[in-house]
Amino acid sequence: MADIEFRHISKCYPDGSEALVDFNLAVADGELMVLVGPSGCGKSTSLRLLAGLDTPSSGELLLGDRRINDLSPRQRKLAMVFQNYALYPHMSVYANLAFPLKMAGLSRAAIKHRVQDVAGVLELGEFLKRKPGQLSGGQRQRVAMGRALVREPHAFLLDEPLSNLDAKLRVQIRSEIAALQRRLHATMIYVTHDQVEAMTLGARVAVLHQGRLQQVGVPQALYDRPANLFVAGFIGSPGMNLFPARVRSGRDGLILQCEGFALPVPEDAATQQLLAPHAGEAVWVGVRPEGLALGSSVAAGPVASISAIEVLGYERLVYLDASWAPEQRLCARVGMQAPLQSGEMVGIEIDCSALHLFHQKGQAIAHWTLPPAGYIP
Amino acid sequence: MVSIWRACAYLLLLAAALLFFAPAAFMLIGSLKPDAQVLAEAGRLQAFLPGDISLQNYHDVFVRVAFGRYLGNSLFITVCVVVFGLLVNALAGYALARLEWRGRRLLLAAILAILIIPLEAIAVPLFYELSLLGWRDSYLVQIAPFIANAFSVYLFYSFFLGLPREFEDAARIDGAGSLRIFFYIIVPNSRPAFATVAILTFLTQWSAFLWPLLVTSSERVRPLPLAIANFYTLPPLQWGDIFAFGSMMVAPVLMVFLLLQRWFVRGIAATGLKD
Numbered sequence: 001m002a003d004i005e006f007r008h009i010s011k012c013y014p015d016g017s018e019a020l021v022d023f024n025l026a027v028a029d030g031e032l033m034v035l036v037g038p039s040g041c042g043k044s045t046s047l048r049l050l051a052g053l054d055t056p057s058s059g060e061l062l063l064g065d066r067r068i069n070d071l072s073p074r075q076r077k078l079a080m081v082f083q084n085y086a087l088y089p090h091m092s093v094y095a096n097l098a099f100p101l102k103m104a105g106l107s108r109a110a111i112k113h114r115v116q117d118v119a120g121v122l123e124l125g126e127f128l129k130r131k132p133g134q135l136s137g138g139q140r141q142r143v144a145m146g147r148a149l150v151r152e153p154h155a156f157l158l159d160e161p162l163s164n165l166d167a168k169l170r171v172q173i174r175s176e177i178a179a180l181q182r183r184l185h186a187t188m189i190y191v192t193h194d195q196v197e198a199m200t201l202g203a204r205v206a207v208l209h210q211g212r213l214q215q216v217g218v219p220q221a222l223y224d225r226p227a228n229l230f231v232a233g234f235i236g237s238p239g240m241n242l243f244p245a246r247v248r249s250g251r252d253g254l255i256l257q258c259e260g261f262a263l264p265v266p267e268d269a270a271t272q273q274l275l276a277p278h279a280g281e282a283v284w285v286g287v288r289p290e291g292l293a294l295g296s297s298v299a300a301g302p303v304a305s306i307s308a309i310e311v312l313g314y315e316r317l318v319y320l321d322a323s324w325a326p327e328q329r330l331c332a333r334v335g336m337q338a339p340l341q342s343g344e345m346v347g348i349e350i351d352c353s354a355l356h357l358f359h360q361k362g363q364a365i366a367h368w369t370l371p372p373a374g375y376i377p
Numbered sequence: 378m379v380s381i382w383r384a385c386a387y388l389l390l391l392a393a394a395l396l397f398f399a400p401a402a403f404m405l406i407g408s409l410k411p412d413a414q415v416l417a418e419a420g421r422l423q424a425f426l427p428g429d430i431s432l433q434n435y436h437d438v439f440v441r442v443a444f445g446r447y448l449g450n451s452l453f454i455t456v457c458v459v460v461f462g463l464l465v466n467a468l469a470g471y472a473l474a475r476l477e478w479r480g481r482r483l484l485l486a487a488i489l490a491i492l493i494i495p496l497e498a499i500a501v502p503l504f505y506e507l508s509l510l511g512w513r514d515s516y517l518v519q520i521a522p523f524i525a526n527a528f529s530v531y532l533f534y535s536f537f538l539g540l541p542r543e544f545e546d547a548a549r550i551d552g553a554g555s556l557r558i559f560f561y562i563i564v565p566n567s568r569p570a571f572a573t574v575a576i577l578t579f580l581t582q583w584s585a586f587l588w589p590l591l592v593t594s595s596e597r598v599r600p601l602p603l604a605i606a607n608f609y610t611l612p613p614l615q616w617g618d619i620f621a622f623g624s625m626m627v628a629p630v631l632m633v634f635l636l637l638q639r640w641f642v643r644g645i646a647a648t649g650l651k652d
Binding site: 051052053073074078079080084086087088089090100103104147151 | 541544546550562
């Protein structure tokens with residue numbers, strides 16, 4: 001296995017569209033890195049560039065300490081699993097697994113030995129004579145993994161490998177892949193559009209949007225300290241609630257003036273100093289669904305009307321329309337106890353111990369925690 | 378009401394099928410009857426009923442002309458054109474559909490333009506060109522000009538465009554080069570296209586008349602269509618013999634069609650030629 005680096009990689013197509021812009025990412029030897037983002041964000045392009053199926057417009061691709069831009073896919077020795085598996089339909093499972101070895105010029109005996117090894121690991125032994133068309137989705141997925149494993153590659157590239165499976169199977173195979181990666185200590189780049197998959201699978205997660213890397217980090221860091229509005233909205237299910245405010249000087253220092261109410265800012269010198277340059281500026285305030293609570297009092301503080309309630313069994317997601325959050329429908333994660341009805345007006349309690357502040361252009365200004373405090377009249 | 382309409386439709390279809398089948402049946406049955414009987418029954422229903430059946434006419438054909446020689450010539454020429462044609466045109470179609478190279482679009486446009494030029498339009502200049510090469514009255518002159526075929530290239534091209542690219546991507550990552558991808562992955566998954574081109578090329582080549590007439594002069598290399606034309610004018614005029622000749626000439630075409638029919642129908646549907 002080897003470490004991988006994307007160094008200032010850009011990919012422009014002849015029609016002028018940019019799939020990747022100055023993409024920098026280092027994946028350590030034996031690491032499972034997840035690339036996540038909405039469709040068209042450049043995550044699959046980055047895998048294709050790495051695999052040698054496409055050439056970057058500029059930048060360097062490094063495998064170990066070797067530049068691989070000019071190597072053929074074969075010379076790169078990377079294995080890839082495709083979204084629709086791309087199993088050769090005319091070949092048996094055995095022939096599919098044997099194909100990369102045959103291309104590498106291994107002897108018949110060596111091929112048989114390796115194929116049977118991998119078939120054993122992935123429990124494919126009884127299907128070796130079948131054609132891909134005679135297998136279930138989960139079995140095909142395992143054959144695709146097997147075809148990658150059998151080559152003993154430098155790294156595994158997985159392009160949305162679970163998106164064709166049903167939800168239950170997806171969870172099962174996801175944990176199988178993670179276990180396999182740990183067991184083999186394999187360098188693995190895993191592409192997905194599903195942020196839940198990214199959060200549960202990745203040692204580190206890289207978020208992409210419109211061809212640009214937004215943030216790289218461990219899942220909890222992305223959740224707790226999103227680098228910008230896109231990451232805040234994309235990571236987490238549902239995403240972060242965002243509403244506009246203005247940084248203003250109050251009696252005891254700076255406050256966040258929202259429409260109809262104000263939120264306190266920690267009084268410590270560091271935070272005050274950090275926000276001071278933004279005094280008077282319009283900003284976005286972010287709070288996770290678990291940071292919104294529904295109160296009975298509509299007299300003081302912000303209010304909203306309930307537009308929809310999703311019952312998850314152990315908790316409810318309550319969607320709220322509020323005049324102070326005109327851009328976005330808010331979402332609160334609440335327990336099952338209190339009776340709630342659509343259309344009802346409720347008071348909103350914002351947990352000020354976990355607020356996020358973003359610049360109008362999207363970059364994060366601060367993430368802070370402070371003891372819960374009341375609203376400033 | 379619906380069933381009456383359906384019955385009418387079936388009757389109409391049956392009548393049409395009989396109409397198309399009748400000449401072939403007349404030829405096949407006539408080839409088994411004595412000449413006098415063929416003439417006497419022409420235009421009557423008896424022509425389609427077996428009467429005094431024998432293989433005498435077939436025997437006569439072999440006695441009167443070198444049928445075996447012509448059959449061998451036709452088979453050799455046609456098989457060569459089909460086999461080399463499949464290889465050359467499929468490779469060209471693949472290069473146009475999948476590989477990136479300078480001038481690809483221009484060549485594709487040229488191939489589309491060539492599609493509409495009939496052989497009759499270029500027969501004379503082609504004849505001069507090949508005469509200069511000294512190829513006249515040979516197998517080569519009947520094979521070489523027909524191996525590369527614009528229609529076949531285009532058919533392969535459009536079929537390959539429809540194949541999922543992931544197979545090739547996967548094979549490339551598995552370590553295969555373009556040629557190996559073509560032979561290991563593309564060819565086995567393109568049987569409908571290969572069957573379609575094989576049948577269409579076989580039919581065209583098997584019934585080629587004008588070109589062999591222009592470029593050949595000896596029995597040694599002449600194919601069946603020229604031979605049957607001569608056979609008509611060979612006295613005495615024997616309809617039974619002519620039918621036997623015709624039946625033997627059609628048999629290989631039927632065999633090829635029956636062999637590849639399963640893929641042919643899919644090929645026609647898959648390439649969008651049928652609408």
